[in-house]
Each structure stands twice: as C-alpha cells, then as structure tokens.
Amino acid sequence: MAGHGGSKKVIYAALAGNFAIALTKFAAAAFTGSSAMLSEGVHSLVDTGNGGLLLYGMHRAARPADRTHPLGHGRELYFWSFIVALLVFALGAGVSFYEGVIHMMAPEPVANAEVTYVVLGLSFLFEGSSWWVALKEFRQQKGKQGWLRAVQSSKDPSVYTVLFEDSAALLGLIVAFAGILAAEVLEMPELDGAASIGIGLILGATAIFLARESKGLLIGEPASPEVQMKVLAIAQQDQAVQRANGVLTVHMGPAEIVAGLSIEFEDHLTAPEIEACVERLEAQLKKEMPEITRLFVKPQTAGTWEKRRKLIDTASDPALD
Numbered sequence: 001m002a003g004h005g006g007s008k009k010v011i012y013a014a015l016a017g018n019f020a021i022a023l024t025k026f027a028a029a030a031f032t033g034s035s036a037m038l039s040e041g042v043h044s045l046v047d048t049g050n051g052g053l054l055l056y057g058m059h060r061a062a063r064p065a066d067r068t069h070p071l072g073h074g075r076e077l078y079f080w081s082f083i084v085a086l087l088v089f090a091l092g093a094g095v096s097f098y099e100g101v102i103h104m105m106a107p108e109p110v111a112n113a114e115v116t117y118v119v120l121g122l123s124f125l126f127e128g129s130s131w132w133v134a135l136k137e138f139r140q141q142k143g144k145q146g147w148l149r150a151v152q153s154s155k156d157p158s159v160y161t162v163l164f165e166d167s168a169a170l171l172g173l174i175v176a177f178a179g180i181l182a183a184e185v186l187e188m189p190e191l192d193g194a195a196s197i198g199i200g201l202i203l204g205a206t207a208i209f210l211a212r213e214s215k216g217l218l219i220g221e222p223a224s225p226e227v228q229m230k231v232l233a234i235a236q237q238d239q240a241v242q243r244a245n246g247v248l249t250v251h252m253g254p255a256e257i258v259a260g261l262s263i264e265f266e267d268h269l270t271a272p273e274i275e276a277c278v279e280r281l282e283a284q285l286k287k288e289m290p291e292i293t294r295l296f297v298k299p300q301t302a303g304t305w306e307k308r309r310k311l312i313d314t315a316s317d318p319a320l321d
Contacts, residue, residue, distance in 0.1 A: 007058070007137070007158040007159050008055065008058065008158075008271075009133065009154060010133055010134045010137050010139070010158070010159050010162050011051045011158060011162060012051075012055050012136075012205075013129070013130045013133040014051050014130045014133075014134065014162045014165070015048060015051040015052065015055075015243075016130075016280075017127060017129060017130040018044045018045075018047040018048040018051065018127075018130070018169075018307075019044075019048045021044045021122075021123045021125065022039075022041055022044035022045040022047075022048055023129060024119055024122065024123065024252055025037055025038075025040045025041035025044055025046045025119060025123065025224065026038070026041040026045075028041075028115050028116055028119040029041050031111070031112060031115055032110050032111050032112050032113065032115055032116050033108055033110060033111055034110045034113075034116050034176075034180055034192055035102070035103035035193050035195075035196045036100075036175070036176040036179045036180055036192050036193075036195040036196045036199065037116050037117075037119070037120075037176065037180070038099055038196075039095065039096035039099050039100065039172075039176070039195075039196040039199045039200065040120075040123070040172060040176050040199065040208075041172065042091065042092060042095045042096065042099075043092050043096065043168075043169060043172055043199065043203060044123075044169070046087055046088060046091045046092040047092075047165050047166075047169065049087065049231065050087060050161070050165065051086040051162070052081060053080045053084050053087075054077075054081065054084060054158050054161065054162070055078040056080060057078075057079065057080030057081065057158075058077055058158060060073060060077075060080075061073050061074050061075070061076040061077040061253050063076075064167055065208075066133060071252050071258055071293075071294060072252050072253065072256055072293060073253075074251075074252040074253020074254070074256040075217075075218065075252055075253065075255070077156075077157065077253060078157065078214055078217040078218045078253075079218060081157040081161055081210070081214040081217070082211060082214035082215065082218060084161060084210065085161075085207050085210035085211035085214055086196035086207070086211065087278060088165065088168075088203055088207035088210065089203070089204055089207035089208065089211070090208060091201045091203070092199070092200075092203040092207070093203035093207060095200075096197070096199045096200035096203060097195050097196070097200030097201075097204075098200075099193070099196045100193045100194065100195070100196030100197030100198075100200060101197065102193070102194070103190075103192060103193030103196060104190045104193035104194060104197070104269075105133035105193075107188075107189035107190045107193060107207055108189055109183070109184075109187075109189045110180055110184060110189065110192055113180055113181075113184045114278060116176075116180050117177070117180075117181075119175060120173055120177050120180075123173055123248065124170065124173050127166055127169045127170055127173065128170065129166060130162075130166050131163070131166035131169075131170060134162045134163040134164060137159050137312070138150070138159050138160055138163050138241065139311060141154065141156070141159060142154075145298050146301070151213060152213070153224065154249045155217065155221065155253075155254045156254035157210075157213065157214060157217060160213075160253075161210055164206050164209065164210060165206065167206075168202050168203055168206040169209045171202050171249060172199040172202055172203070174192050174196050174234060175198045176196075176199060177201055178195065178197050179191050179192050179194060179195020179196070179198065180192055182195075182197065183195075193238035217251065220250045220251045221250070221251050222248070222250060222251070223250075223251060223257050223259075226298045227249065227257065227289070227291075228247050228249055229259070230288075230289060230311070231247050231249075231285065231289065231292065232246070232247055232261075232283055233258055234246045234281070234285060234288060234289070235261055235263060235281055238277055238281060238284075240265055240266055240269055240273060240274070240276075240277035240280075241263055241265060241266070241277065242264045242265060242266050243262075243263070243264045243268075243302055244261065244262075244263055245262040245263065245264060245300060245302050245305035245306075246261075246262050246305055246309060247259055247260065247261050247262070248260040252293070255290075255291045256291065256292060256293045257291050257292050257294075258292075258293065258294040258296075259285075259292050259294070259295050259296070260296045260297075260298065261281070261295065261296070261297045261298065262298050262305040263297055263298070263299060263300065263304075264299070264300060264301055264302055265277065265299055274299065278297045281295065281297065282295050287289070293304050
C-alpha cells in the first residue's frame with residue numbers, strides 16, 4: 001500500500017475542508033432556518049465522516065497477510081469504500097430528501113438570506129479547493145483514458161470517491177443557492193425545500209454510482225491487460241518455459257494482485273527443474289512487478305488452457321445474462 005501518499009493527501013484536504021464547512025453550514029441553518037442549508041450541513045458532515053472511513057480502510061488494508069487472511073487485507077479498502085457509498089445514500093441523500101419534503105409541506109421563509117449567500121460562497125471556495133486537489137491526483141492516475149473509463153478501470157477508490165463526493169457537493173451548493181434565491185425573489189419558500197430535494201437526488205445518484213464501482217472491486221476485478229501481458233512476457237522469457245498460455249489475475253487491493261499462470265513446460269524437465277523455474281519466475285516478478293504479491297503456477301498444455309479460457313469467456317458474455 002505504499003502508493004497511497006497521494007490518496008491520503010486528497011483525503012486529508014477533503015477532511016479539513018468538509019469539517020469546517022459543516023460547522024459553518026449548521027450555524028447558518030440554525031440562524032436562517034433554511035432547509036437547503038441544513039441539507040448542505042448534513043452533506044458536509046457525512047463527507048467528513050466518509051473521509052475518516054477511507055483513511056481507516058487504508059490503514060486496515062495495509063496490514064500484512066496472516067493465517068486468517070493468507071492473501072492479505074487489501075480488500076478492506078474496498079469494503080469501507082462501499083460503506084461510504086451507503087452512508088452518502090442513507091444519510092446524505094435520505095436526510096436531504098426528508099428535510100425537503102418537510103419544508104415543502106410546511107414552508108417557512110428563509111430569515112437573513114444574506115447570511116446563507118455568504119456561507120454558500122465560502123463553502124464553494126473551500127469545497128472547490130478540495131475538489132481541485134482530488135482532480136489533479138485523479139488526472140495523474142487516469143493517464144490518457146477517458147474520465148468514465150478511468151473510474152471504471154481504477155483499482156484505487158479513495159481518490160475518485162473524494163472527487164465524486166466533492167463534485168456532488170459543488171453541484172449541491174449551486175442547487176442550494178438557486179433554491180434559496182428563487183424562494184426569496186419569488187416569495188415561494190417551498191422552493192427552498194425543493195432545493196433540498198434536488199440535493200438529495202444528486203447525492204443519491206452519486207451514491208449509487210460509487211456503490212456500483214465498489215461492488216465490482218469487492219467481488220474481484222482483474223488486473224489491466226497491460227499488466228497481464230507483462231506477466232506473460234516475463235514468464236515466456238524463461239528457458240524452461242515452452243509456452244506461457246495465459247494468466248488469471250485479481251486485485252486484492254489497489255497495488256496487490258494475485259496471479260495464476262498457466263504454463264506449458266519443456267517436456268524433458270524434471271520436477272526439481274520445474275520447481276526451480278517457478279522460483280525464478282517468482283523472483284523476477286517480485287523484482288519487476290512488486291504489485292504481484294502472490295503467484296500460483298499451473299503446469300498445463302495450451303489446449304487445456306484454451307478450453308478453460310473459452311468456458312470463462314462464455315460465462316462472462318453479457319448476451320447470455
């Protein structure tokens with residue numbers, strides 16, 4: 001988990017900003033009675049707690065393998081990322097939607113609306129700073145990939161979770177500002193509650209997307225095609241390997257990959273020679289690809305590998321679902 005320095009920087013920036021913003025929003029909500037401002041306060045408080053959970057997940061995931069978890073604890077980060085998505089949905093979206101409905105049923109004008117505008121402006125500034133830190137980190141990670149493709153292929157949810165939460169927060173601030181302004185100008189306090197419902201819908205959509213991505217990581221996603229090709233290339237270079245048939249991989253964490261190699265060895269090799277070859281492969285992969293934390297080698301003919309690969313491909317065909 002050594003590659004999480006940038007991720008932690010992003011989370012720390014979000015934590016500091018969200019906590020200060022949450023306190024300011026709650027104070028403004030109590031002073032003005034704005035439903036949208038209260039929803040925004042809850043949203044910022046949830047984001048603060050979520051940052052803490054992501055840091056906790058990264059700490060737990062960094063523990064070494066043991067008897068009860070022989071492949072390591074890397075997926076702890078994926079679990080806590082899923083919990084973060086649930087909290088965004090249950091607390092952020094749920095409370096915002098509830099507050100909006102209550103204030104639409106019993107509307108009350110916003111008192112001292114000028115205070116809310118100042119708070120929203122400052123919140124946008126602080127939230128935007130956190131969002132910019134997360135955006136820069138994510139742009140470094142995504143490379144030349146498209147934004148959506150980069151999120152779908154990413155194996156480190158900590159950065160894009162913060163980025164999406166901050167993006168939802170910025171959209172929520174815009175909706176809150178529009179709702180409070182419209183309620184004041186049109187003298188329709190119901191619009192303040194409508195803004196709160198809008199914030200809830202934004203958070204709900206964000207939570208569903210994050211939960212979907214976290215679910216995939218929890219179930220187990222393969223390494224990128226580039227990583228798989230490199231593993232096969234390293235295996236093929238060994239003199240004892242007649243053919244590296246293929247490799248099955250699964251991410252146990254952002255930088256922890258378990259790989260299963262199908263190899264057809266030279267026919268004349270003895271068992272000790274095959275064992276020595278496996279040890280050479282492990283040493284070479286550890287040197288060139290430290291993210292491969294576990295390697296399993298299966299002696300197998302090319303024909304047998306092709307049959308089993310086709311079974312996997314058939315099972316994963318969307319047309320058959």
